[in-house]
Amino acid sequence: MKIIVVRQYLLGVILLAAIGFAGYRLGVYETSRQYQGNEAVDTRIMNEVLVQLKKNYLKPEDIDSKKLMYGAAEGMTASLGDPYTSFFPPVENARSKEDLQGEFGGVGIQLGFIDNTLAVMTPLKDTPAFKAGIKAGDFILKITDEKKKISKDTSGMKVEDAVDLIRGEKGTSVTLTIFRESEKKSRDVTLVRDVINVPSTELEWLDSGRVALIRVNKFGEKTLPEWEKIVSEVKSKNIRGVVLDLRNNPGGYLQRAIDLGSEFIADGVIVKQRDRNRTEVSSVDREGKLIGMPLVVLVNGGSASAAEILAGALRERLGTKLVGEKSFGKGTVQEPEDFSDGSSLHVTIAEWLLPSGKNIHKIGLEPDVKIEYIQNEKDPLADNQIDKALEVLKEEILKSTKAGI
Numbered sequence: 001m002k003i004i005v006v007r008q009y010l011l012g013v014i015l016l017a018a019i020g021f022a023g024y025r026l027g028v029y030e031t032s033r034q035y036q037g038n039e040a041v042d043t044r045i046m047n048e049v050l051v052q053l054k055k056n057y058l059k060p061e062d063i064d065s066k067k068l069m070y071g072a073a074e075g076m077t078a079s080l081g082d083p084y085t086s087f088f089p090p091v092e093n094a095r096s097k098e099d100l101q102g103e104f105g106g107v108g109i110q111l112g113f114i115d116n117t118l119a120v121m122t123p124l125k126d127t128p129a130f131k132a133g134i135k136a137g138d139f140i141l142k143i144t145d146e147k148k149k150i151s152k153d154t155s156g157m158k159v160e161d162a163v164d165l166i167r168g169e170k171g172t173s174v175t176l177t178i179f180r181e182s183e184k185k186s187r188d189v190t191l192v193r194d195v196i197n198v199p200s201t202e203l204e205w206l207d208s209g210r211v212a213l214i215r216v217n218k219f220g221e222k223t224l225p226e227w228e229k230i231v232s233e234v235k236s237k238n239i240r241g242v243v244l245d246l247r248n249n250p251g252g253y254l255q256r257a258i259d260l261g262s263e264f265i266a267d268g269v270i271v272k273q274r275d276r277n278r279t280e281v282s283s284v285d286r287e288g289k290l291i292g293m294p295l296v297v298l299v300n301g302g303s304a305s306a307a308e309i310l311a312g313a314l315r316e317r318l319g320t321k322l323v324g325e326k327s328f329g330k331g332t333v334q335e336p337e338d339f340s341d342g343s344s345l346h347v348t349i350a351e352w353l354l355p356s357g358k359n360i361h362k363i364g365l366e367p368d369v370k371i372e373y374i375q376n377e378k379d380p381l382a383d384n385q386i387d388k389a390l391e392v393l394k395e396e397i398l399k400s401t402k403a404g405i
Contacts, residue, residue, distance in 0.1 A: 046072060070343065082348055083113060083159075084334050090342030092160045106167040107174065107191040109134060110250050110302070111159050112328075118154040118162055120178075121328070122248035122302035124198060124217075128191040133375075134178065136248065136302040141186055142177035168193045201226040203233060206243065206390050213386065215245040216260065219252030219306040224259055231263065231289050241294035241397055243389045244314075247324060251305025254282075254333065254352070261313045263288040264295060264320075270313045272357065273333055275350035294400060295320050296393040298385060299367060304328035312354040312365055321396065322367040323389040331361030 053063055073087040088096060108127020109120050120138040123129040143165045144151045150165060166174055172193050179186040200223035202215040212234045216223070234242070254271070261270040262284040273280045297311050299322050308327050314320040333350040353359050369392055376382035 084332055084346070084348045086346050088344050088346065093342060093344040105170060105195045106193055108196055111162060114139065118157055121250055121304070124196065127196050128194055132189050132191055134189060135180065136300065137181070139179040140176050141179055144175040147172060170195050199226060201230055203230045209237065210240045211243060211390060211393060212239050213243045213245060216249055218249055219256035223252070223256045227260060235289055241393045242290065243296050243298060243386065243393055245298045246303045246307040246311055247298050247300040248302035249307035250302065251307050251330060254306055254309065257306040257309040258282050258285060261310050262286045263290050264293065264314060265317050266291050268317060269355040271309045271355070272353040273350045274353060294393060294397045296389045296396065297322050298324045298389050299327045299365060300325040300373065301328055304330040308360060308365055309352060312360065316355045321369060321392050322365060323369045323371065323392055324367050324385050325370065325372060326367065327365040329360055329362045329364035331359050
């Protein structure tokens, strides 16, 4: 079995309960827009279908007008062929908002699609999926839950449906049929669900406390206050540099990328957003506390959207070296519109561009220093990519010292 990978797209869905499946607010920004076009929508066929269903369907008691309405709305967005533009009924919309808060129940994987096939974007560290060896890019072909008597092929399955199937109570099991391109056939992986609290940011110390390793796991509601707390701690110590780890970060709020970029970049453009009418420029908007700090950024195939915005801006504006593997390649912006019944519509309204104007959608960011992650079975805490990033950072520090900076 072989599946050709065209570039992935990100819905940013975390299956601990999805860091916000397609509802994850990837690159949200506010803009005033007016619908352009006078084409009226003829709903007569839809009404005729409803009449025929009520008239002829074998079990009329199963006809739920509200479900039919939501199904029609989902069908409209699906017809666009843009997996980012989606309609969410109330239950799914509520879940997407909860997911941004950072605590979820499930197996610890972020979902997306690779060539329209359900796939793992990122296994979250220290979660059941991570411990089982599931990797970014693994295809999920089937979901089985014996207790719930569920066994479903994922072909044509929506992300939110996969979320519902994989999520469950702590201590219960779910089996995923996984296919990895480097392997010849698929295999079953059984995972025991757990409750996982995922912080937006984490701080570790490298090189005997002389280098700060700052992990940014996502750009959610808690990211900025967590980040500011870490920066205060970093500033209180006499450190030599920072390794910013954006690996497996699916993105989130666009503003958070601007906030964090402003911590290192003194002034000027961080990202551009181009909609159907104009290009909007977002620049440094706060006084950074880490201006001039030697910096290296870690990226991989799970780094997407806002994470790519931040990494790309730091490289283009500061010449910051990117270390690791090619990033995901998510370059569109979605805006959510909530409705009175609790449902919502998430619409692709723009594409984001690097400061240079480059669009990396479906392309991704190529690292300056490529190094594939190799798991050390003898030492699970070892990380060869972090080791390489530290090595590159020390080289950058040495260059700065020689240049008298």
